Amino acid sequence: MLNRKSFLQLSSLGLGSLYFSKLNAATRGGFKPIVISTWAEGINANKAAWEILKNKGRALDAVEAGVMVTEASQNCCVGLGANPDRDGIVTLDASIMDENGNCGSVGAIERIKHPISVARRVMEKTPHVMLVGQGAQQFAVAEGFPLEPQKLSDDAERSYKEWLKKAEYKPVINIENSGQKGHGPFAPTRFDNGDWNHDTIGMVALDAMGNVSGSCTTSGMGFKMRGRLGDSPIIGAGLFVDNEVGAATATGMGEEVIRICGTHLVVELMRQGYKPEDACKKAVERIVKKNYERAKANQVGFIAINKKGEYGGFCLQSGFNFAVCYGDNNNFMVDAKHYF
Numbered sequence: 367m368l369n370r371k372s373f374l375q376l377s378s379l380g381l382g383s384l385y386f387s388k389l390n391a392a393t394r395g396g397f398k399p400i401v402i403s404t405w406a407e408g409i410n411a412n413k414a415a416w417e418i419l420k421n422k423g424r425a426l427d428a429v430e431a432g433v434m435v436t437e438a439s440q441n442c443c444v445g446l447g448a449n450p451d452r453d454g455i456v457t458l459d460a461s462i463m464d465e466n467g468n469c470g471s472v473g474a475i476e477r478i479k480h481p482i483s484v485a486r487r488v489m490e491k492t493p494h495v496m497l498v499g500q501g502a503q504q505f506a507v508a509e510g511f512p513l514e515p516q517k518l519s520d521d522a523e524r525s526y527k528e529w530l531k532k533a534e535y536k537p538v539i540n541i542e543n544s545g546q547k548g549h550g551p552f553a554p555t556r557f558d559n560g561d562w563n564h565d566t567i568g569m570v571a572l573d574a575m576g577n578v579s580g581s582c583t584t585s586g587m588g589f590k591m592r593g594r595l596g597d598s599p600i601i602g603a604g605l606f607v608d609n610e611v612g613a614a615t616a617t618g619m620g621e622e623v624i625r626i627c628g629t630h631l632v633v634e635l636m637r638q639g640y641k642p643e644d645a646c647k648k649a650v651e652r653i654v655k656k657n658y659e660r661a662k663a664n665q666v667g668f669i670a671i672n673k674k675g676e677y678g679g680f681c682l683q684s685g686f687n688f689a690v691c692y693g694d695n696n697n698f699m700v701d702a703k704h705y706f
């Protein structure tokens with residue numbers, strides 16, 4: 367415990383406020399096992415993950431099974447039911463990471479229902495971390511994953527037709543700050559009804575053995591430029607796990623997350639002693655510091671857990687929430703605190 371003398375010594379070194387903020391850092395949870403995931407779809411995903419965790423299953427199995435629920439959901443912006451790219455084709459990204467630092471991911475994969483499971487096969491069956499595009503699909507088929515029909519969901523078809531009415535595409539840097547509302551690549555970070563254009567589920571879990579794993583799966587941004595990859599398949603950006611420390615995942619504007627290696631930063635901040643919420647907050651502040659205008663125009667949310675089973679999240683703008691589960695009757699939403 368920090369006594370008055372050592373606090374004064376730290377203060378004279380200019381470190382007192384750092385220690386003080388850590389002592390007063392947000393502490394939520396402290397549960398084992400525990401699983402958390404982004405957005406309201408996380409409630410159903412957590413349920414599937416919890417079935418594994420409560421039976422002393424491995425966190426890796428839990429985070430795969432959890433997000434598969436969301437990938438299979440046609441009501442959601444993740445998986446084959448999601449919005450297509452600007453050429454009308456749904457392309458999906460996913461990543462997974464286990465307690466031993468093993469990781470795998472797929473980028474821009476088409477016609478595969480469960481990219482997260484392909485990412486796991488990349489991790490377990492190849493010497494590589496990442497497969498993209500046609501090569502990823504070829505690998506999936508060779509592994510026995512069925513090729514689904516190339517067909518948009520009814521919702522996605524409607525949205526795409528709406529977007530096609532203007533179908534404007536300009537370089538990202540102009541579009542991000544254009545203030546357009548509605549349907550367009552990157553520009554409509556917030557819709558008129560107040561919803562964010564979010565297409566990702568990220569999940570991190572701590573199992574009964576004390577091991578941590580994570581998963582992340584997405585269709586990326588609706589009507590994105592063909593070939594665009596976001597943060598979700600990039601280890602250290604959309605997902606990072608270190609079994610000595612904890613795990614973090616991200617949602618929102620992937621470009622902002624990639625620029626700061628977001629989830630790697632969150633985990634490293636937890637290694638330095640920051641609680642999950644404070645580590646997420648620091649990462650969000652880094653985004654703001656890099657480019658205030660861009661940060662103000664976009665949404666990014668981070669969530670994290672540490673090895674004690676404490677959890678937290680933080681985001682740029684109001685409206686981001688995440689689902690927390692540590693029991694059959696303890697699966698609930700938490701509104702993340704926000705910078706702006």
Ligand code: GLY
Binds near residue numbers: 566584596598616620
């Ligand atoms: N965070 C998902 C993406 O930007 O693709």
